Amino acid sequence: MELLPITTPVLKAGDDLASILMSAGDIADGDIVVVSSKAIATVEGAAIHLDDVTVSSEAAQLGEAHSKPGAYYQVVLDETARMNGKVIQSVSGIVLTELKPDGMKEGSILVPNAGLDQSNVKEGHVIGWPTDPVKSAKKLREDLGGNVGVIVTDSGLSPRRKGVISFALTVSGLDPFASMIGKPDLFGNAMSVTEEAIADQLATAANFIMGNTNQSTPAVIIRGHDISMNDFSGWVEGIEREKDIYHGVI
Structure with missing residues (x-):
């Protein structure tokens, strides 16, 4: 192969x-x-500009706790909700999420930060899944x-x-x-x-x-x-x- x-x-x-x-x-x-x-x-x-994100109190608290922009965590929370998921825990600034996207018949996906990333994308943006x-x-x-x-x-x-x-x-x-x-x-x-x-x-x-x-x-x-x-x-x-x-x- x-x-x-x-x-x-x-x-x-x-x-x-x-x-x-x-x-x-x-x-x-x-x-x-x-x-x-x-x-x-x-x-x-599908890239998201963090300046366009309205930050909730929950996301702001995550940002303060991990010294990262609250807007980033807001996108994590939004994507988690969009994919019928929930936050399991956060460790060292990484949020472990469990996702059950529409169309997934069995099981779920355990993934950091709802699949979002700040690498290989323009500064000030985040990119996730399609x-x-x-x-x-x-x-x-x-x-x-x-x-x-x-x-x-x-x-x-x-x-x-x-x-x-x-x-x-x-x-x-x-x-x-x-x-x-x-x-x-x-x-x-x-x-x-x-x-x-x-x-x-x-x-x-x-x-x-x-x-x-x-x-x-x-x-x-x-x-x-x-x-x-x-x-x-x-x-x-x-x-x-x-x-x-x-x-x-x-």
Whole structure:
């Protein structure tokens, strides 16, 4: 399997992302294109100017507690509410949020700051996810044409683990999971519970190439894989809180 970076000029609102990716990368039939959610949000004009934000008392208190602009935390609170979520806690200026976006049938997403970021965006702005990441993934796949898949990603954290990883928000053109149930292990024992998180693993592998600073590599091509392609488009769903091994811990 090959992972091929797509390096582009700095993206801006109104850019034709599919055309830019096709010009900068040799996307072929059967490829999976892993793309940053922030890249899509940028071209869709989803960046938010903090000067335009009305700050509530709750956001102001968070700002004072963590020495950051209250407007930033207001956007975090607004995005959390928009995605049917709630604030779990805040540590070292980072707000852990649990989100249940419209269309997500099972589980929720635990993510810092409701997916918002102040990096790779103009000063005084914040950027989060596309307004509808499922629609965005499907449209990008259609615009790229051919038999390709799309994975929309964001960076996040794992419990008790140091450092940033990436995870898949939405996919189009492939299943995000592959069940190993019933398949034999090295000793012939049938697997009973294992389900491979295909999209998440590809997201993290691609993010290692994309980087999180000034690489200007918003997408990576996954080529030479044996993943079945189909017409599925949707959120990469999770598990309900009561079934989560971390339930009661976070």
